[in-house]
Amino acid sequence: MEREGLNASKTFKFLSKYAIYIVLLILFLAMSIMSSGFLTAGNIINILRQNSFVGMAAIGMTFVVITGGIDLSVGAVMAFAGMAAAKYCVADGSLQLPLALAVLLGLAVAALAGLANGLLVTKGKVAPFIATLGMQTILRGAALLLNSGRPFIGLSSQFANLGQGYILGIPIPVVAFIVVIAAGVLLLHFLRFGRRVYAIGGNEAAARASGIMTDWIKIWVYVLASFFSGISGIILSARVQSASPISANGYELDAVAAVVIGGTSLAGGIGNVAGTIVGVLILGIITNGLDLLNVSAYLQQIIKGAIILIAALLDRKAAK
Secondary structure (H helix, E strand, C coil): CHHHHHHHHHHHHHHHHCHHHHHHHHHHHHHHHHCCCCCCHHHHHHHHHHHHHHHHHHHHHHHHHHCCCCCCCHHHHHHHHHHHHHCCCECCCCCCCCHHHHHHHHHHHHHHHHHHHHHHHHCCCCCHHHHHHHHHHHHHHHHHHHCCCCCECCECHHHHHHHHCEECCEEHHHHHHHHHHHHHHHHHHHCHHHHHHHHHHHCHHHHHHCCCCHHHHHHHHHHHHHHHHHHHHHHHHHHHCCECCCCCCCHHHHHHHHHHHCCCCCCCCCCCHHHHHHHHHHHHHHHHHHHHCCCCHHHHHHHHHHHHHHHHHHHHHHHC
16 A cells, blocks of 8 residues: 555655646647547748747746746847837838847846836835836837837848748748757756755745845846846847837736746745746647647637636636
8 A cells, every 4th residue: 555655655745847848739739639630740840940938038937036036027128129120121211230240139128127126126025926017018108109100111121030041941930949948957956056046936025135145136037037038029129020119918817827837836836947938839739730730719718818817717727
């Protein structure tokens, strides 16, 4: 009896640890069976490309959530960074800059938005939800002001190549996602910075007492989240050949959903990059599969919302 109980306990722990990977596999197999168009090289590449934009934002969000915070401004950061870069890449515009400088400008404004978030949370003692919600509104307004509410169109072929080109046969958005993943893994799992991020999320007071400069770590976490979102926003604008002030609307919710589905605790201190990637893929496969099955986009929103709520409920149970 004791051996059976021990085996059952081991099985339960195994299933708990690898549940999201099992769910991903089941979804992949189910969609392959239900739709003949799902399991094709073109569609798999399409899934990766379409979800790379949310994926880059979600990697940054992982750091924020592990510290016990949240960033609701990432979608607005994507839109504003994309517009800031595209403003100087209009093909027949008088304000053209070299592509590298335009991209650096977009990334700089994204990082500054993250810095503002971090300062509001740490020095201003504003709750992350409120601070980043306010920043979201500011950046959306700033994006509207940047071109009087109109999108930047007619972008240069060089800029468009950032979203439509390939490197060694791999779409550039997917390459950028892989680079962001590598950076996230390095920072979170192999460097001292990552250990301090976990320490703050686990017990901020204890981390501060042990000599960790908690405010600076949290500031850098928000800068990192906005920087990754800036990369995503610029490439997204290049992909659709238009930088719009309403671009990436709702992406912050998709990023949070992917992070929570991937096992990162909203209470902080628990999470990893691999889980977030799986969360992104789960959402991506569901959306892609439902599209192939001609399920209404309105119903898809309901399904996605239900998934977020279920993930949040599971997170609450796991925290008890």
